[in-house]
Amino acid sequence: MTLATLAEVLGPAKAQGYAVAGLVTLGWEDMRAYVAAAEAEGCPVILQAGPSCRAHTPLRILGKMFRHLADEASVPIVAHLDHGYTFDECKEALDSGFTSLMFDGSRKPLDENIAETAAIAEMAHKAGISCEGEIGFVGYDNGEASAGTDPVEAARFAAETGVDAMAISVGNVHLQTDQSGGLDGDRIAAIQALTDVPLVIHGGSGVPAAQRRSLAAGTNICKFNIGTELRQAFGHALRNAVNCDPDRFDRVQILRDTHDPVVAATRTVLRTMKG
Template identity: 70%
Template sequence: MTRASLTEVLGPALRDGYAVAGLVCLGWEDARAFVAAAEAERAPVILQAGPGCRAHTPLPVLGAMFRYLADAAQVPVVLHLDHGRTVAEAEAAIAEGFTSVMFDGSALPLQDNIAQTARIVRLAHAAGVSCEGEIGFVGYDGGAVSDLTDPQDAARFAAETGVDAMAVAVGNVHLQQQASAGLDESAVAAIAAATGGRVPLVIHGGSGVPMDQRLRLARQSPICKFNIGTELRQAFGAALRQTLATHPQEFDRIAILRATHDPLVACARSVLAGLGSSGRA
C-alpha cells in the first residue's frame, strides 16, 4: 500500500474498535523509524508535520520525504499537516501531496471556527484529501490552559463543517512528559452521545494518556486517533545522549543519528501495539 487519506484509515478503526497513531515527525530519522515500526507491526500510521517541524524544514522537503516513505511502504501511510492555521497552509500541503490536513481554529470564537474549518473541508475534499478540525482547546503542560469541549458545540461543529475527524479537549494536554491521571471518560461519552458516535475523535497530547486507557477508549469509544509526540522525542533524546556519552570521539552526524533508529522503532512499535492497530494493515 502507499499513501492513504485520514478517512481511509480511521473508518476501519472506528468500525472495528482500535485507534491509529498520529506520530509527530521532526525529521528524516524519526519519520523513517515510524514507517519501519508500522511495517513491523503491520499497522497503518499517520506521519504528522506540525508547526515546529515546518519551521525547521520547508514544507516541500517534508512533502517529498513523506511521499517517498509512503510510496515504498507496505502499509497505509497518511501524510498529515498538523495544526495548520490558514487556508494558504492547507493549499500548500495539498499541493505537496499531503493526504490529510488539520485546521486548528480552536482559539477562534465558535462561529468563526466553524466557518473557517468548513471552508478548508471543502477545499480538501475537492482535492480528495481529508480534513481534521478541533473544537475546544487542548492546552500545554506548564502553559496555556485547556478549554474543555462542550458536547453540544461538538455536535454542531461536526454537522456544520463536515470534518472527517474531530480533535477534542477532554483532559488531554500537549507536551506532557509522563502519564497523567488520564482523560475524563464521562466527557468522552457525552461527546460521543451528542455526535451519535459516528465522528472519529482525536486526542492531541496522547503521550500523557496512560497506555491502558488508550486501548480501552480505542475499543469502546469513537476515539480512533491518538497523536503521540513527546514520548517518542524522549526515546530519541535518550538514545542520542547514550551514544554521545559512550562514543565521545564520534563526530559523524550520520553515525550518531543512526544510533537513534532502533530505539525509536521499538518505542513506536509499542505505541502502535498499545492502540490495537497491530495486524490491521
C-alpha cells in the same frame, strides 16, 4: 504505494475498535523509524508535520519525504498537516502532496472556527483528501490552560464543517512528559452521544497506555497523537550515541544509532492502540 487519506485509515479503525497513531515528526530519522515500526506491527500510521517541524523543514520538502516513505511502505501511510493555522498554510500542504489537513481554529470564537474549518474541509474534499478540525482547546503542560469541549458545540461543529475527524479537549494536554493524567470518560461519552464523527486525542503521550487501549476499543476515539513520548525516546538514544565515544563526530553514524531504539519505542506505542 500505500499513501492513504485520514478517512481511509480511520474508517476501519472506528468500525473494528482500534485507533491509529498520529506520530509527530521532526526529521528524517524519526519518520523513517515510525514507518519501520508500523511495518513491523502491520498497522497504518499517520506521519504528522507540526509547526516546529515546518519551521525546520519546508512543507514542500516534507511532502516529498512523506510520500517517498509511503511509496516504499507495505502499510498505509497518511501524510498529515498537524495544527495548520491559516487557509494558505493548508493550501500549501495540499499542493505539497499531503493527504490530510488538520486546521486548528480552536482559539477562535465558535462561529469563526466553524466557518474557517468548513472552508478548508471543502477544499480538501474537492482535492480528494481529508480534513481534521478541533473544537474546544487542548492546552499545554505548564502553559496555556485547556478549555474542555462542549458536547453540543461539538455536534454542531461536526455537522456544519463536514470534517473527517474531530479533535476534542477532554483532559488531554500537549507536551506532557508522563502518564499521570487521564481523560474524562463522561465528557467523551456525552460527545459521542451527539455525533458519530471519528474523535482525535491530541497530547496522547500523557494518556495512560491502558486507557488508550480501552478508549480505542470502546469509543469513537480513532486517533491518538503522540509526540513527546517519542521525542524523549529519540533524545535518550541520541545522547547515548554521542556519549558512548567522545571521539565520535560523524553525524550519520551517530544518528544511525537512534534508529533501533526509536523503532522499539514506537512499536510499544502502536501496540497501545490495537484495542
